[in-house]
Amino acid sequence: MDEIVLAAGTALTTAMTTSGWELLKASVVGWWQRFHPEDAEQVGTDLDRLHQDAVAARDSGDTVLQEALVSDWRLRLHRLVNGNPEVRDELERLLDEQLTPALEESDQQRVRSLVQKTNVAGSNNITVVSGRDTRYNSPPSA
Template sequence: MVAAAGTALIAAMATDTWQQTRTAVLRLWRRARPEQTGSVEDDLEAARQGVLAARTDGDTDTEQALAGQWRLRFQQLVRESPELAAELRRLLDDDLTPALSADERSDIASIVMQARADRGGRVYQAGRDQHISETFHDGT
């Protein structure tokens, strides 16, 4: 969820609904860490300028780096206050994700997988494409 929130936040910075999204992020910070709200507001604006410049230049590396920074910030926030996980989920579901295009939404979808293999069994799981090449020998 933290990874999805960071990625969605950066993608939302280049949308027409950025002001509403920004307000929602600041609302979370005001509740969680009111003393950090001013610096978070400045950091959001700097990140947005970086995203807009990166999109103009076709610089996906910068966008990914910015998303990584915000993933870390969200992770620290939730690590320090685990009760904020529900609020971060709400921010992601109600404010960040709706601001994105269908393609961007598919990039931030979360996947939960569980598997169990017994008696030498194998499990292969993937959130996207998976290619497996194996040769099996029957021992003869």
């Protein structure tokens, strides 16, 4: 599954428990409206219902329910984004500009840890560490 979808599903469900949720929900529904207008109203209704579930799960410490909500939204986003680079790019913009900034710092770090962005220029020796298990070393220049 695309890392942007993974991060967006996590950020979205975490954002459901924030004080600014109503504004974020409107942004998500508006984003959805652009790509699948026929589903946008239902998405808004689903977000309202799942907001209640997310708050209850957070308040009770129900991590199983929290992970189920994350998985549900990851799958929904995957279906919408799959094979459509424009939609993926717009999801990344929504994630970077609205969802992630609305989260507390610890939650922002958790979301950012799901996305590996690396830009390399020149022929320097580069080490990229992803999580704790993957390393890539660029070959030394000749």
